[in-house]
Amino acid sequence: MPTKEAILEILAQVKDPELPVIDIVELGIVRDVVFEGEQVRVDVTPTYSGCPAMEVIEREIVETLESHGFADVTVRSVFNPAWTTDWISAETKEKLREYGIAPPGAVARSESAEDLVTIRRARSAIECPYCGSSDTEEKSEFGSTACKAIHFCRSCRQPFDYFKSF
Amino acid sequence: MLGHRLSEWCGHGPILEEDIALANVSLDLIGQATLYLHLAGEVEAKGRNEDALAYFREAVEFRNVQMVELPKGDFAFTIVRQFFFDVYNYHLSEQLAKSSSVELAGIAAKGYKEARYHLRHSSEWVQRLGDGTEESHARAQKAVNDLWRFTGEMFMSDEVDQRLKTGGIGADLDAIRQKWSAIVGDVLTRATLSVPTDTFMLAGGRQGRHTEYLGHMLSEMQIVARSHPGAEW
Numbered sequence A: 001m002p003t004k005e006a007i008l009e010i011l012a013q014v015k016d017p018e019l020p021v022i023d024i025v026e027l028g029i030v031r032d033v034v035f036e037g038e039q040v041r042v043d044v045t046p047t048y049s050g051c052p053a054m055e056v057i058e059r060e061i062v063e064t065l066e067s068h069g070f071a072d073v074t075v076r077s078v079f080n081p082a083w084t085t086d087w088i089s090a091e092t093k094e095k096l097r098e099y100g101i102a103p104p105g106a107v108a109r110s111e112s113a114e115d116l117v118t119i120r121r122a123r124s125a126i127e128c129p130y131c132g133s134s135d136t137e138e139k140s141e142f143g144s145t146a147c148k149a150i151h152f153c154r155s156c157r158q159p160f161d162y163f164k165s166f
Numbered sequence B: 001m002l003g004h005r006l007s008e009w010c011g012h013g014p015i016l017e018e019d020i021a022l023a024n025v026s027l028d029l030i031g032q033a034t035l036y037l038h039l040a041g042e043v044e045a046k047g048r049n050e051d052a053l054a055y056f057r058e059a060v061e062f063r064n065v066q067m068v069e070l071p072k073g074d075f076a077f078t079i080v081r082q083f084f085f086d087v088y089n090y091h092l093s094e095q096l097a098k099s100s101s102v103e104l105a106g107i108a109a110k111g112y113k114e115a116r117y118h119l120r121h122s123s124e125w126v127q128r129l130g131d132g133t134e135e136s137h138a139r140a141q142k143a144v145n146d147l148w149r150f151t152g153e154m155f156m157s158d159e160v161d162q163r164l165k166t167g168g169i170g171a172d173l174d175a176i177r178q179k180w181s182a183i184v185g186d187v188l189t190r191a192t193l194s195v196p197t198d199t200f201m202l203a204g205g206r207q208g209r210h211t212e213y214l215g216h217m218l219s220e221m222q223i224v225a226r227s228h229p230g231a232e233w
Helices: A003-012 A053-067 A091-099 B002-005 B015-044 B050-055 B074-096 B102-130 B134-155 B159-166 B173-190 B210-227
Strands: A019-023 A032-038 A039-044 A074-075 A137-140 A148-153 A158-163
Touching: A003 A039, A003 A053, A003 B102, A003 B134, A019 A091, A039 A053, A053 A074, A137 A158, A137 B015, B002 B015, B002 B074, B002 B134, B015 B050, B015 B074, B015 B102, B050 B210, B074 B102, B074 B134, B074 B173, B102 B134, B102 B173
Parallel strands: A039 A074
Antiparallel strands: A032 A039, A137 A148, A148 A158
């Protein structure tokens, strides 16, 4: 019987299709591995409700484990507790930065609805992944994927992606 | 429904960032709907999955409120509707995240996190449009006035809603209404828009009585799945 750690090691070969520099274990979406007889069940939690990468990831989990000799693999979606970027380790965040994506900071305490609807709210400056300057601004809270926002560095005049804290 | 309506902006947004933003929100809402419909299919236990429920039901079988099926209109209409919905969805998912149904609570907890930045986005735009130019103000006010009579339906509860609320599964729509009114009133005032007085409220969507627009929308939304039943992509 293989260990859970051995399975996780294999699953580390499955990269996030949108962020090929990090794998799904580092991303924090693999929640558990359970052995049921000959069957291996992998519990994953989605990042965002509509993230199209999830389907690809589920398929790749099955294919990767099959190629390592596990014939009966199922993937189960779990929703509780909801995924958060706080599950991404400091080392993984550093990988994102090297890749050119500003990594997520700690998730802020829950704001009330009243805090969310004020246009003059404080916006934290995100450090530019290229030059390290904090003289940056948010261009749009929505970017090329659900998990990223578009920022601009006034210091090195570069637009960059920010992996939103969520 | 609303996710589909928002997707109609893809490639037509007023600026690139907004095109991307509306598509992102659309994707979140379609994702949330997929999860809720999947759960509904399991609870119903008649072998219908989320695709069967989305693509193979007739208009009269849909239970959405009428507000979300209305055509997308201009940008002001889309944003004001989104704002009205986002305030509602924020409070609804906040409550459902505490539901005694573990599955429902899990889906809602994720939806709640997403509703937070949806609300941030739409409320900012309501303030920019309302307190912007003469033209943007006029269009935003018209959207508020035209949409107002559709807002009441979100808070109407029937016997099923009451039972779900008593059982700790569903939400307290009266409590949500109070919070909704306070936030909406506050933001509209900040946006220099006037808050309409409550008069007649339209309803019926939750009983399958819809506006003429739903059928047209469904014919577009469902055509691929119905033309190629069982297809996978």
